[in-house]
Amino acid sequence: MIRTLKKLVILTLLLFTLTGCVNRDEISLYLNKEQTESEIEKLEKEKNQNNGEVNRVFKSYNTNKNAAIRFEEDILPYLKDLNLIKFDIGRRSIKSESFLQYNLIVFKTQLLVDIENAVNEELLQLQSYSNIAAKEAEERAVEQIFNSIEIDYFLDSDTGHVEQMIMYKNKDGSNRIISLTWRYGSCSKTNILTSGEA
Amino acid sequence: MNKSNFKKISLIIVGISLIAFIILFFNFYAYISYYNTRIEDIQNQYDTRLDDYENNKNLALKYLDIYTINNPQKYTEVKDSIFQHLSENLQKEFTDLEKNISNDSYEKKCIIQDIKGTVEDTGSQIFKVEFKLIDRYTNSDSIIFITISNNKIISATEL
Numbered sequence: 001m002i003r004t005l006k007k008l009v010i011l012t013l014l015l016f017t018l019t020g021c022v023n024r025d026e027i028s029l030y031l032n033k034e035q036t037e038s039e040i041e042k043l044e045k046e047k048n049q050n051n052g053e054v055n056r057v058f059k060s061y062n063t064n065k066n067a068a069i070r071f072e073e074d075i076l077p078y079l080k081d082l083n084l085i086k087f088d089i090g091r092r093s094i095k096s097e098s099f100l101q102y103n104l105i106v107f108k109t110q111l112l113v114d115i116e117n118a119v120n121e122e123l124l125q126l127q128s129y130s131n132i133a134a135k136e137a138e139e140r141a142v143e144q145i146f147n148s149i150e151i152d153y154f155l156d157s158d159t160g161h162v163e164q165m166i167m168y169k170n171k172d173g174s175n176r177i178i179s180l181t182w183r184y185g186s187c188s189k190t191n192i193l194t195s196g197e198a
Numbered sequence: 199m200n201k202s203n204f205k206k207i208s209l210i211i212v213g214i215s216l217i218a219f220i221i222l223f224f225n226f227y228a229y230i231s232y233y234n235t236r237i238e239d240i241q242n243q244y245d246t247r248l249d250d251y252e253n254n255k256n257l258a259l260k261y262l263d264i265y266t267i268n269n270p271q272k273y274t275e276v277k278d279s280i281f282q283h284l285s286e287n288l289q290k291e292f293t294d295l296e297k298n299i300s301n302d303s304y305e306k307k308c309i310i311q312d313i314k315g316t317v318e319d320t321g322s323q324i325f326k327v328e329f330k331l332i333d334r335y336t337n338s339d340s341i342i343f344i345t346i347s348n349n350k351i352i353s354a355t356e357l
Contacts, residue, residue: 026226026230027226029229029230029233030226030229030230033229036233040233040236040237040240043237043240044240047240047243047244050244050245051243051244051245054245054247054248055245057248058247152316152324153316154314154315154316154324154326155251155314155315155316156312156313156314157248157251157252157255157315161314163314163326165326193341193357194357195343195355195357
């Protein structure tokens, strides 16, 4: 009988030892299954909400960016053709058409002035003037400005709206920027910005 | 009760307890394992595409606190929160700023109107922040481009 009791005591001690290995938080999770389940549900809901939000932002971002890229494909040849002053907006999705038209003309005029300034600067550096040298200087200035054209798409992470910025750098380091804001695949706002010397 | 019966009953009780305990133990571990798997699944399914962007966006917004410095105490406060996130050049600029701080009791406010960001090919992110600066004498609108790379602000250019 004593031997049996001994075995019982050892077994009980063993079980206690095993139970002691279990993390208290885990025991609490197990004992409050309902609460644990509702917490998991809450986390699941938060995750779905976050994923839905991120998807919505990226979907909107892609729509706006694609519209911006389509527009940019048309606008770049216009900017690079020095003889064109007016841009034909045509049937593009633009909200304030006249304001964009106005800003484009201002931007293009500014571009022409910047090219002219760059050409003059090049000409000043020439030892002697010749038509060929002047032509080459103009080509260099135009190439320099056009090669510096950079286009960025700024995302508003709350809405998915995109601000497309087309900018070029002048010889003095200043930047000319035309900014187009795209919402729901349509250009809704335009602005011209100029940064000082870099 | 004789000795033999006591032994049998004890063994049965111990046996049943042991089986119940083992079942409970397995049940417990199965639940904990199920719980851990679900939590891990939720974490893995989290769409984290904007996390890095949002962290850098907050850092860019924090940078604008520099515009609100109106006295040495505020300078120290802003320094504590932003200095470690500035590149060496900007740290130097920030240190130089200390010499020109007046002790103004009038609170300077920086109201964020718009913030948008883009990712460069190099991986650095540029934030364009439009903000309104209000102090005793001025009420002006400004735009700043803040470039962040590897959790450090490497440039801040105001238009």
